[in-house]
Amino acid sequence: MKIIMISPYFPPDKSVASIRMGSLYKYLVSKGHTVYVITNYKNIDDMEHVSFVREKQSNSVLNKLSSFRENRLSYYNVLSEVMKKFDCDIILISGGPFYTFNLTEYIKKMGKLSVLDFRDPWVFDIRGLKDLLSFKRIIARCIQLPYERNAIKYSTGVVSVSPGWINKFKLFYPFQKNKFKLIENGYNDSTNLNRNIGKTNIDFQIGIFGKLFYYSEKYSNIFLQALKENQQIKVLQIGNREENTDELLDKYDLSHDTIISTGFIDYEDGLKALMSSKFLLLIDNRKDAIGTKIYDYIFLNKPIIYIGPSKTYLAKMISSFQNGFSCASKIEILEAIKKIMNNNITNLDNNINVYQYGRSCRNQEYEKYLERIIKNEKW
Structure with a gap:
């Protein structure tokens, strides 16, 4: 052609x-x-x-x-x-x-x-x-x-x-x-990343690739309400810190270092950095959107917490995995975090073939x- x-x-x-x-x-x-x-x-x-x-x-x-x-x-x-x-x-x-x-x-x-x-x-x-x-x-x-x-x-x-x-x-x-x-x-399957790097050295509980609060004001606030209840949680954002981040943290009396933003880094370095997280996060309220980060998350095969409406495509997709959690309220978020932490859950799904998502x-x-x-x- x-x-x-x-x-x-x-x-x-x-x-x-x-x-x-x-x-x-x-x-x-x-x-x-x-x-x-x-x-x-x-x-x-x-x-x-x-x-x-x-x-x-x-x-x-x-x-x-x-x-x-x-x-x-x-x-x-x-x-x-x-x-x-x-x-x-x-x-x-x-x-x-x-x-x-x-x-x-x-x-x-x-x-x-x-x-x-x-x-x-x-x-x-x-x-x-x-x-x-x-x-x-x-x-x-x-x-x-x-x-x-x-x-x-x-x-x-x-x-x-x-x-x-x-x-x-x-x-x-x-x-x-x-x-x-x-x-x-x-996900970019041309990367040479070893997915096992960092799995035994967890520094952050939550990792997110790219935008954190951009897609939904409502569900961003619900997420921060959950962080207010559990202030031991640390968030690693791979990407530029959004302008309203510190303002939102102040609103809930949360320390600014609750969320650590790396600034823009290359794709493979971003994936390596996400390895230091216990589980991965998505906040989105769009009914039919998928985005690209979900595929990177699947490649890393770590538990995923989605925060948004329960009837979106992302909610259904993430819930289909063994350790994918769809949360629409503060209580659901806290329960999902508790389940992951208490049971030391490390995988999104034990039977997943990640390569079909490449x-x-x-x-x-x-x-x-x-x-x-x-x-x-x-x-």
Whole structure:
């Protein structure tokens, strides 16, 4: 296959957003496919086929639509030039950001196939009732909806990472429901990490990879209420400390060193650091979200405590493991912690095959999916 991959975030970007396409790129090239990458400007000197776009950024709500259009035009211009010299079979577009997604109309006019990869939802990314009813977010959704509809209309296929999101897409786009395909995320199984390192040297009771309080104000407060009851608990956050962390700790009279934040560190170093935790934590209130950290947790095979509504996809997924705990209240959190500590539980599940959750399996699935689209076969 000859593939153009449009991915604003791409290695060596140090972000979760770049991992999915970076991993897929390496896999496809290793299988003999030719991949041409179009991405935001960065220092890459070891790739043969790559073109860069200078992204315009804006934090102003008033200027976001303008920068969206400018970035879309910039990618259109670069894609036009690339297509003149690189005769591809299919074009794969990853987001967010989503300003590249409307290139599907141009791609279709040029007689080419396109696939949209929704690593995150665009218009219907709803994080609780407060977010749903936010006037600012309602206006933003109304503005963005025509762009999303147009992007999906002209695409050949649409991929997303969560069964719930796939079902939601099919509900919102019933006349195009055959376009949607589930290809989940996974942990980076190219790492050489020994999962047994640190298991006998537990320094922290709780470990979390990435954002701690970002996804739910309500359940973040419930978690801190539990910490207030058991002030012996220490939390290790792999990532940057959120701005409201110390303020929230003060609210519950908790010491600031209750939560130790490492700042940004590389993926493999982050996993090694998590080894020093007795169990792992997720706080999220989104109904259909999965995220990537759950796969890293499964790879480490440590007990997981999820804090959020009981009917989310994450709650069901985590509860399916022997030592996965879904908690929606302070009492449930304290009971889960007590059970793990008193029984010295060290594994998420004794029978789990962690390797089926790796990115290698997902990349193989993606390769077959793209090949079937090119051959006009059902997937």
